[in-house]
Amino acid sequence: MQHHVGGDLVDADDATLPVDDRAVAFGDGVTDTVRVYGGVPFAWPAHADRLFDACAALGFDPDVDAADLRSRIEATVAANDLDEALVRVSITRGRGGDGSPALPGAARLRPPVDPDPTVVVTATPVPASTPPLTVQTVRTRASSGDVPTALTHGRLDAVRAQAELRRAAPPDDDPADEALLLDADGRVVGGTVTDVAFVDEEAVRMPALGDRTPRTATRSVVRELARDEGLPVVDGAYTPADVREAAEAFVADPTAGVRPLARLDGVPVGGGPVTDLLSELFAARVAATRGR
CATH class of the missing domain: 3.20.10.10 (D-amino Acid Aminotransferase, subunit A, domain 2)
Incomplete structure (x- = not known):
């Protein structure tokens, strides 16, 4: 499998986030699950709105638009030879903090002034059956x-x-x-x-x-x-x-x-x-x- 991390397709074993990425350290990121049918993301405008609204609620600019996100989804699905897939899209605030040096814990918690978000896209096959x-x-x-x-x-x-x-x-x-x-x-x-x-x-x-x-x-x-x-x-x-x-x-x-x-x-x-x-x-x- 290949995942899309930070703008590049990488092998799953090499797909990592730094330990100081804020999503890893504090859960400071947003994510949504998108169903892909025939290589096409279903209800994509609704998913994009959800992701961007969530970024706004957390107070950071995702530094990516809906068209770019969709292209990363389609590239990930194609790289894994999947027409039918469940795709997880994540946007993290990125790395670092911006707190008081007198209080190291706060220095890590307070978000950076100019975050550098990271986008991660993963795709998995859809189950063969979906019973009640x-x-x-x-x-x-x-x-x-x-x-x-x-x-x-x-x-x-x-x-x-x-x-x-x-x-x-x-x-x-x-x-x-x-x-x-x-x-x-x-x-x-x-x-x-x-x-x-x-x-x-x-x-x-x-x-x-x-x-x-x-x-x-x-x-x-x-x-x-x-x-x-x-x-x-x-x-x-x-x-x-x-x-x-x-x-x-x-x-x-x-x-x-x-x-x-x-x-x-x-x-x-x-x-x-x-x-x-x-x-x-x-x-x-x-x-x-x-x-x-």
Whole structure:
């Protein structure tokens, strides 16, 4: 495999970041996962906006534009002979600090005045199948929304949630596929790498995120498809029970788009006609992307 690091394609074994890169030392960088269909990045404008908005929230200029980023994605996919891929794009603030010499710790923490960002692009093959997901609510709470946590390298809430799933799995059994994270008030935020939605007789319902960033750009695509079809989409404060008792539930997932939620906390939920419709509409959008 080859990765794109700092503007160059390098062999995976040689793809490194310095130990004083701020993403390595402090999680001071942003990242997003992009699905590539037929060599074409899907919903690229939405992904680019997410990355650049996250850089702005952290207070640094990425020193790259959307066209350049896209060209690096396409070069990475081509170098690895992948038509179908999951691509991770990261933009770190770069190296160094600019604090008081009287307090060395602060000298490292305070960002440099003129950062030199580093862009990293990696690509992996897409799984052969994407069956409905089993999901389990975890005690780990989602990080607050004062920074775009879902798009930074500081994803400790997701790491802790996945570790919790592994600890909770019975001996000799696999853990649930995905964790459901709640906020401090017990309201649904989303998965670790997916956004959750459910369907009742009135609407497609998604958790209101407030200041939080959606886990995926796929969420906005699904919302757009539903509204274009005349399906009302309502954001609200929902509990895991609301999802478990829904007529249908699914996740927005970069790997597969619309993916039925098979079970939540051991309770069967599953998809249905609305989930199937949105999945078909998503597939049509993917086909149009391939055509481009």
